Amino acid sequence: MKKRIQFSLVYRDMWQASGKFQPRKDQLERIAPAIIDMGCFSRVETNGGAFEQVNLLAGENPNDAVRAFCKPFNDAGIKTHMLDRGLNALRMYPVPDDVRRLQYKVKHAQGVDITRIFCGLNDVRNIIPSIKWALEAGMTPQATLCITTSPVHTVEYYSDIADKLIAAGATEICLKDMAGIGQPAMLGKLTKAIKEKHPDIIIQYHGHSGPGLSMASILEVCNNGADVIDTAMEPLSWGKVHPDIISVQSMLKNEGFDVPEINMNAYMHARSMTQEFIDEWLGYFINPGNKHMSSLLLGCGLPGGMMGSMMADLAGIHRSINSILKSKGQPEYSTDDMLVKLFNEVEYVWPRVGYPPLVTPFSQYVKNIALLNLLTMAQGKGRFVMMDDAMWGMILGKSGTIPGTIDEELVELAKKKGYEFTDADPHTLIPDALDGFRKEMADNGWDCGQDDEELYELAMHPEQYRDYKSGIAKKRFLADLQKAKDAKLGASLSPEEIAAFKHAKADAIVAPVKGQIFFEFGGGSECVPCIEPFIGSEYKEGDTFCYIQAPWGQIMPIKACLGGKLVEIAAKQGSKVNKGDVIGYIEREHKED
Template sequence: ELKKAMPKTPLQMLLRGQNLLGYRHYADDVVERFVERAVKNGMDVFRVFDAMNDPRNMKAALQAVRSHGAHAQGTLSYTTSPAHTLQTWLDLTEQLLETGVDSIAIKDMSGILTPMAAFELVSEIKKRYDVRLHLHCHATTGMAEMALLKAIEAGVDGVDTAISSMSATYGHPATEALVATLAGTEHDTGLDILKLENIAAYFREVRKKYHAFEGQLKGYDSRILVAQVPGGMLTNLESQLKQQNAADKLDQVLAEIPRVREDLGFIPLVTPTSQIVGTQAVLNVLTGERYKTIAKETAGILKGEYGHTPVPVNAALQARVLEGGAPVTCRPADLLKPELAELEADVRRQAQEKGIQLAGNAIDDVLTVALFPQIGLKFLENRHNPAAFEPLPQAEAAQPVTKAEKPAASGIYTVEVEGKAFVVKVSDGGDISQLTAAAPAASSAPATAPAGAGTPVTAPLAGNIWKVIATEGQTVAEGDVLLILEAMKMETEIRAAQAGTVRGIAVKSGDAV
């Protein structure tokens, strides 16, 4: 639909290399088919990156993009650490050029690229390589405008900005500000600032509709210079900590993130590694013990399942998750068998069982479920049922609400949404300040074990049961996986704290805990 509305405007997307849009590596046949369908559906430019900056993980996607006639942009996911030097970025640039790209992007997802570093990096790349170079900076720390200007002085070919009414904080520098800055210079953009103001006015009204989804940041956040948290990750952390009733722990989590990142080999913080490091930091803080619980994805990085890390990972943690095995040293996707046919058969089977009518181009539905297994299937089940989705945001929701003569009574309430109970704390005037999953009602939940009957297993985080592994009556050893909890977009294995027998199971797949 976007392409129909803007047939002459190139559309661009981010593509996480071998991860595509998901959180795991997909086989090459899935990568190839996804790119083919994306190009067919109107995508023109693919900014391909890898969270580990491992060029092996970008190769299949870049080659697929070029083979289907689209623009392949290789990406340097910028970060700083004792392991990252100017030579690091020059080497990666050369490797991407050898793979075959149409342009290179420097992706500063955390806003930590200083103006002088931007000038040096752009200058050195342009001096050595004949390649179109693009710069993408987030405004979180307040340096982005200066970094863009110095990069322009150094010869960068393009920069990312956002219309002013949707700019700054977690986003990008304002387009109008840069247009005005460059007006009358050799870098004059030629853009009409009055026309840009019309666009800004339109999106100023659109933004009001999404007021409830905005993060807490009102200006700049210097903590990010240390924690290196990308804008999207910061809003996600704020949201997830609220769900855990732990919003007051944000500073502790931000302090823990650099420590986790070092343990994982100073990996860049960009999707999905930003979520992985962030989730592990939250686990370390909320459980009160570092690595008491190791998320499945954290273990994957330690095992080498995501590719090369800039420096070796923490040896003790790696040995713990390998359990005597060997780490992955090849391109991780080389270990994956073709999986598209199996995925397609599985989606068609589920569609038949659930009475789902697949789209005319069924492969698009197959890829949707492959990349988003739970959410994708739920979408297919309900795409013709508007009532199943949250209503469109309304602009008036962002306006100050006039107090009613009889304000809502403050207190704690239990509400039910889609069959799940939540505890809601309502303040004077009706503002909701807290929202957590409630304990299942006694009438519908299995009875808890009586005192002395055993040791209860509790969830370290609020989330949903992804899969129950153990069975009632099963004998387990200390450390055995009992179930898998999905929390903060990650899978966390809940293990037995001691040897014993499973006396009872009070949850099932899909339950909120």
């Protein structure tokens, strides 16, 4: 029999590659025992990039969620791991050194064993400090190679990086095939090269299903010495996500590897529970297209996890371009036309910006350059004329060393704009910031939390954390959820049926006079300003919903009926209404017969 292969369930990434949000704390606590009972996982990915940010956006405390999710696995002897974006830590832009260092102290205290540290550019300067800080905190630093297929990303290129990361203290190496476009033969050779030189180093393979190469890649890396394979499970496996544990286990078992058995009763229980989470609310934020694999990803190299946001971005550009084409009397593009044009433009842009591996945030930068190029070319302005500071920062070297060569056209354009290229160590460009955030916590009367975890959260995600603390995040989330539910309802009902459905259960707020609507009113008025409403806003009987300024100047407060939850807004700030017009609908919890 061949060597023992361990499996990891990437439960965080299953959701990340499918939609916007992660399960709540109570849902994670419920699913953990079922995952443990499956008996086949030695590791589970519990948190990391995007996990905490989207928890805050949903108005939830991510520190509570991480601790609750990790504890059952800690107790069962299953190792937990997180995704760490190196210089960017858990967000999309660079993080000060003192905040990054605190991260490992916090995560170790919360029960996270392994940190998977990656840099989208594979710049070791962005990874090595995190290796040192993770070791100091007692965590296992798993240094990562972001896999892509280009003329510069060879076995020798990656092997050299692995040598430097292992010399810096990494005890594990992850092959992160984020778009699933790594060629199986190359991945097998790379695994063998690392293992022959560093036989004691654990190698973990992470490959998205996307274009369909991942199963072949898993077989190649295992036959060449890999130790741990990342897998998913239904109903979120395959598509743009990851291969299912059942298929991976069957394939490797048939190949002669020593693999753990799967408790299928537990698998079906965990599968059913995950589907329950989808049906309850998470499914409203899952793009159906992420359930499908696509060979088109091989050409552009874009990661499957960003396909949902990419399609949303594409829709806006699509409308703008079609408007331009229509004004010129030219045929408009279909959605498929636009998708092919975008993929082709990514293929054009990618080598010219130096082949950065297309992973967060560089996949977004390259995709955005390509999208804006399509728009500006339609406008007759040419390429590379609408790039923002983040896109230029990647090109200029502010995020790290680009693996390839920047096209001369972009070099000349940078000179014309007065931009300078840099080879400075990126993390030295960012001043420490914890003292300022600690003062903000004190000024607001906020507790820094167990092991400074709340301080860390503010420092890592300042905007989202402030909104979470104020309650605005939860209100926005509920409004977004209601909007998503309305959209789903709208797919099966006509607008008239939707309106009738809502209005049958709600009280109408009616304008008593003709005038102009104000949800916030100042200018010296003695009226107390109300808050501009959103779907899901809660009102008590007698609360002011809005104001109407009549043509003769009188300002009238409009009450929120008998109170309840706002289910529809029919007027905007500043809009004109006539007497008898409906301004909104409020649904009471206990509506009388």
